[in-house]
Amino acid sequence: MTTAQSPDPYGLWAVLTAYRDITLDARGRVAVAIECDGTVAALQQRIADGSLTGVRLPALYAGGGVIDPAKISFCSAWVERGQLPALAAQVKRLTLGMAVDEHAATPSLQAEHGDARRVVGIIDDFIAYGHGRFSDAEGRSRVRHVWSQDGTRPPSTIPAHWSALGQAGYGWELRTRGLSRDELTATYPAVLSRATHGTHVADLAAGAEPDAASPPDVVAVHLPRRGVADTSGSALKVQVLDALHYIVQRAGPQADVVVNLSYGTMAGPHDGSTILEMAIDELVRLRAGRLTVVLPAGNSYEARCHAAFRLDSKKKRQTLRWSVLPDDATPSYLEVWLPEGAAQHLRVKVRDPNGRSSAACGVNSVWPAPHVGPAQADFAVIFLDKVAQAERGTMVLIAIAATRPGRAGGVSAPAGVWQVELSHQGTADLGEIHAWIERDDTLRGQPMRGRQSHFLDEHYARWGRRPGQPPDNPRAYVKRRGSFNTIATGSEAIVVGACVEQDGRVAPYSGGGPTRGAAPRGTTLLASGEDSITQHGLRAAATRGVGMVRMNGTSVAAPQVTRAIVQMLSDHPADSPPRSRAQLVEQLRRHVQPASKGKPGALDPRLGFGRLPPRR
Amino acid sequence: MSVEMGAMGAMGAMGAMGAMGAMGAGSSGAAEPNLMLVDALIKTRGAEVDELAGAVLELPPPKKIDAPEAMAQWAPHIRQHVLLFDLISALRFQPTAAGATLQHAVPGEAVPRAIVEIDRPSPEVFKRQVLKVEAWAELREERASEILSQLTPQYAFWSAVANLQLDKRPKTLELIGLALSLASFVEMRFKHALACARPADHSPNIQPIIPTPLHGSLPSGHATEAFMVAHLLEQLLPQGARHRDQLQRLAARTSINRTVAGVHFPVDSLAGQLLGQTLGEYLIHHCRHGSKAGGGGGWRSRVLGVSDYDGAFDFLPGQAVKKGEWQELPPSSGQTDSRTALGWLWDQAWVEWIRS
Numbered sequence: 008m009t010t011a012q013s014p015d016p017y018g019l020w021a022v023l024t025a026y027r028d029i030t031l032d033a034r035g036r037v038a039v040a041i042e043c044d045g046t047v048a049a050l051q052q053r054i055a056d057g058s059l060t061g062v063r064l065p066a067l068y069a070g071g072g073v074i075d076p077a078k079i080s081f082c083s084a085w086v087e088r089g090q091l092p093a094l095a096a097q098v099k100r101l102t103l104g105m106a107v108d109e110h111a112a113t114p115s116l117q118a119e120h121g122d123a124r125r126v127v128g129i130i131d132d133f134i135a136y137g138h139g140r141f142s143d144a145e146g147r148s149r150v151r152h153v154w155s156q157d158g159t160r161p162p163s164t165i166p167a168h169w170s171a172l173g174q175a176g177y178g179w180e181l182r183t184r185g186l187s188r189d190e191l192t193a194t195y196p197a198v199l200s201r202a203t204h205g206t207h208v209a210d211l212a213a214g215a216e217p218d219a220a221s222p223p224d225v226v227a228v229h230l231p232r233r234g235v236a237d238t239s240g241s242a243l244k245v246q247v248l249d250a251l252h253y254i255v256q257r258a259g260p261q262a263d264v265v266v267n268l269s270y271g272t273m274a275g276p277h278d279g280s281t282i283l284e285m286a287i288d289e290l291v292r293l294r295a296g297r298l299t300v301v302l303p304a305g306n307s308y309e310a311r312c313h314a315a316f317r318l319d320s321k322k323k324r325q326t327l328r329w330s331v332l333p334d335d336a337t338p339s340y341l342e343v344w345l346p347e348g349a350a351q352h353l354r355v356k357v358r359d360p361n362g363r364s365s366a367a368c369g370v371n372s373v374w375p376a377p378h379v380g381p382a383q384a385d386f387a388v389i390f391l392d393k394v395a396q397a398e399r400g401t402m403v404l405i406a407i408a409a410t411r412p413g414r415a416g417g418v419s420a421p422a423g424v425w426q427v428e429l430s431h432q433g434t435a436d437l438g439e440i441h442a443w444i445e446r447d448d449t450l451r452g453q454p455m456r457g458r459q460s461h462f463l464d465e466h467y468a469r470w471g472r473r474p475g476q477p478p479d480n481p482r483a484y485v486k487r488r489g490s491f492n493t494i495a496t497g498s499e500a501i502v503v504g505a506c507v508e509q510d511g512r513v514a515p516y517s518g519g520g521p522t523r524g525a526a527p528r529g530t531t532l533l534a535s536g537e538d539s540i541t542q543h544g545l546r547a548a549a550t551r552g553v554g555m556v557r558m559n560g561t562s563v564a565a566p567q568v569t570r571a572i573v574q575m576l577s578d579h580p581a582d583s584p585p586r587s588r589a590q591l592v593e594q595l596r597r598h599v600q601p602a603s604k605g606k607p608g609a610l611d612p613r614l615g616f617g618r619l620p621p622r623r
Numbered sequence: 624m625s626v627e628m629g630a631m632g633a634m635g636a637m638g639a640m641g642a643m644g645a646m647g648a649g650s651s652g653a654a655e656p657n658l659m660l661v662d663a664l665i666k667t668r669g670a671e672v673d674e675l676a677g678a679v680l681e682l683p684p685p686k687k688i689d690a691p692e693a694m695a696q697w698a699p700h701i702r703q704h705v706l707l708f709d710l711i712s713a714l715r716f717q718p719t720a721a722g723a724t725l726q727h728a729v730p731g732e733a734v735p736r737a738i739v740e741i742d743r744p745s746p747e748v749f750k751r752q753v754l755k756v757e758a759w760a761e762l763r764e765e766r767a768s769e770i771l772s773q774l775t776p777q778y779a780f781w782s783a784v785a786n787l788q789l790d791k792r793p794k795t796l797e798l799i800g801l802a803l804s805l806a807s808f809v810e811m812r813f814k815h816a817l818a819c820a821r822p823a824d825h826s827p828n829i830q831p832i833i834p835t836p837l838h839g840s841l842p843s844g845h846a847t848e849a850f851m852v853a854h855l856l857e858q859l860l861p862q863g864a865r866h867r868d869q870l871q872r873l874a875a876r877t878s879i880n881r882t883v884a885g886v887h888f889p890v891d892s893l894a895g896q897l898l899g900q901t902l903g904e905y906l907i908h909h910c911r912h913g914s915k916a917g918g919g920g921g922w923r924s925r926v927l928g929v930s931d932y933d934g935a936f937d938f939l940p941g942q943a944v945k946k947g948e949w950q951e952l953p954p955s956s957g958q959t960d961s962r963t964a965l966g967w968l969w970d971q972a973w974v975e976w977i978r979s
């Protein structure tokens with residue numbers, strides 16, 4: 008990867024740690040998200056004519072369907088590790104993701120799509136596609152297609168209904184046409200949690216009584232369980248990108264598609280230039296109004312995972328204290344994002360809880376040196392001028408190994424307070440420096456693996472007088488403002504924060520900008536994430552029967568906006584659907600109550616332009 | 624002796640004694656002795672035994688002095704007294720300049736065999752270990768139920784791993800109880816000699832979630848007992864080797880939970896693991912040595928010196944125990960039957976696992 012102009016620092020960490028935290032496929036390949044130097048079709052051509060070997064694109068990017076690979080530049084691929092440098096040299100940039108085993112069978116290129124005019128796409132964990140809330144008046148499921156992205160066939164009692172998805176090259180597809188609800192529920196996993204995030208979200212976005220007037224079709228994608236178990240950013244971007252393409256293909260060329268992706272991470276450039284965000288923007292523009300992507304603002308506003316500070320002639324040093332938890336089975340990552348021109352003035356030094364220090368690293372250096380004791384590194388400082396995570400700016404990656412040793416023993420890092428010292432070698436005003444700790448928690452229903460680390464800052468006011476929220480202390484480097492879903496800073500996404508229904512206040516956890524990018528600078532609008540002052544969350548469908556469960560967060564706020572957009576599309580005569588994000592936002596504005604503070608029409612980076620009225 | 628035992632039963636680490644107490648209670652359905660019962664027995668005998676006939680029953684011939692088989696005649700808690708006496712009689716505890724040693728005295732030999740030597744960590748080590756206890760405190764909410772459930776010996780957890788079904792394996796229960804008692808005597812002696820302060824003595828920020836025990840910090844009694852029982856079960860169970868991984872992980876988790884609770888440093892668990900593993904091997908050796916089959920191999924003696932401690936040390940799952948030096952006893956001279964009271968209990972417990 009060293010030949011690439013913008014290497015992925017996570018790739019260097021993978022090399023330093025002998026790929027022990029990267030999920031490879033059965034053939035030892037990695038999965039990557041790619042921005043091509045040209046079009047995807049041109050990249051396909053280079054693979055076809057043999058000038059690029061060891062690289063394989065999912066058939067989703069082969070064309071013949073709704074999306075023309077000659078008109079897009081973002082895709083995913085499986086790559087043999089030895090071929091990564093060759094591939095990196097021939098594309099603009101690539102970042103590592105998680106690999107899922109490819110099917111041995113030849114991919115089928117046959118396109119198949121529904122004929123519905125409105126389709127809701129849900130990308131999440133298990134979505135109970137046989138649930139009565141997704142049933143039409145004839146008792147058939149409105150969830151037309153389900154793609155389970157796991158490498159192994161879903162553990163259903165009737166496995167025959169799940170067929171290898173040739174169009175993707177991995178995962179398993181269930182086509183619900185012709186199957187009764189009883190037959191469908193028989194294809195569920197034999198052991199299924201009473202409630203899943205995906206079912207709850209899907210109900211809020213597209214659930215309806217069977218007699219509802221023209222409810223939309225649904226295309227569901229179940230993210231791989233292994234990726235859901237590792238919440239850090241690198242894990243799912245490849246599968247999410249593939250899922251978007253799949254949903255658009257299956258919905259068909261004439262459908263208006265609204266995709267709900269209630270997922271997010273915390274560390275990144277926050278300027279809209281990650282590969283996934285730009286790929287979403289590209290797809291939305293390509294579909295010219297027929298695709299909307301709805302994302303949550305994130306729940307990390309009080310997670311103490313964002314820092315912002317300035318270094319100049321007076322303040323020449325900033326030490327970030329970073330609390331890394333014991334018994335964390337996954338690595339912890341910190342990304343420090345520098346303004347342009349700041350890199351050559353900075354040194355970064357990391358000290359572990361036992362007092363062991365890295366070297367003071369300047370730009371374009373990596374500590375420890377890659378050739379020293381590979382696989383023994385328990386932490387690293389990777390300070391590169393340009394990185395594949397963003398189009399502009401410099402990121403310093405500080406990676407810390409898991410604090411819980413693996414089953415077979417091996418390297419683990421000490422838990423406790425780590426210190427990251429940034430020192431300014433010159434006198435210039437370097438501008439605002441941001442640091443984000445990457446998400447590393449454990450999702451509901453998953454075995455405990457990740458544990459969220461956070462900053463410590465004596466000046467940060469944690470509690471304050473509730474239900475209000477203390478403002479950010481100017482003396483604290485830990486800032487609530489700017490704690491925002493990493494994949495939600497693109498230009499085209501609709502980003503939803505959460506509010507509390509009773510008083511209309513923004514929920515304390517609901518993420519907010521300003522982001523580092525140009526407009527849009529944060530949340531688009533709010534929706535209810537809490538409908539009770541005594542219980543958390545909102546009620547929506549459990550996986551079976553008439554059971555209801557409560558879940559909260561911006562994850563449950565987003566699907567209500569998804570639902571509202573679908574409703575708007577239905578309300579409009581076929582000739583005047585919104586054809587751009589600006590038009591869509593303009594129409595949405597008519598449906599919302601203005602933000603509880605700020606001027607009417609103002610776009611607050613945390614509150615957006617208002618809040619969706621509560622569901623009744 | 625039994626009064627002392629009762630007093631020890633009050634100590635958390637000596638919970639094993641509590642189990643022995645329960646074993647001692649009559650389980651035959653007879654009423655507890657009381658004045659009415661005594662009166663009834665006097666009246667019954669007075670009415671029914673009307674002649675001093677001198678009826679004498681035939682007893683089996685007396686066993687030879689100190690016969691192991693006589694153990695079968697005694698109540699379980701009496702057997703514990705006998706066996707603990709024997710085990711402790713052979714031990715020599717010797718303070719040194721830096722710590723203390725535990726040795727096995729061989730009758731007729733001037734030089735005892737080494738078992739364990741544990742030095743006291745420097746104040747500097749403990750000072751730095753405070754940070755580790757603070758870091759682990761983050762997990763208190765998650766581990767609280769485990770911490771409370773593990774205040775007493777971890778029978779429920781051992782049973783969960785190895786399905787011990789101790790109601791039908793009373794001698795296995797006795798053997799575990801014996802191991803816990805021996806561990807307790809030895810660890811308390813070390814704790815007294817090393818006299819290490821607890822985390823809460825070092826910092827007002829620790830604020831343990833359970834009462835800090837009224838004995839020294841190093842070695843950790845929970846770690847000693849957990850690793851000793853893990854080794855005992857591994858050796859006793861027919862498929863013990865297959866249980867090894869989970870028993871060891873359980874012992875490590877139990878030890879770490881005490882750090883999460885705020886009553887132990889990671890180095891306490893390190894010393895406890897070393898002591899528990901070694902005492903486990905030592906006990907098994909004596910069990911096997913005195914059993915019908917004889918033999919028993921030996922044990923590995925281990926040393927935890929001042930230089931083995933590091934303030935930066937953290938006790939994590941999978942922590943390896945030091946290899947140690949092989950120790951074995953001279954073969955029993957001339958005696959064809961070297962069976963002991965301890966060997967008898969081992970044989971009895973062994974059979975419980977073969978029968979099932």
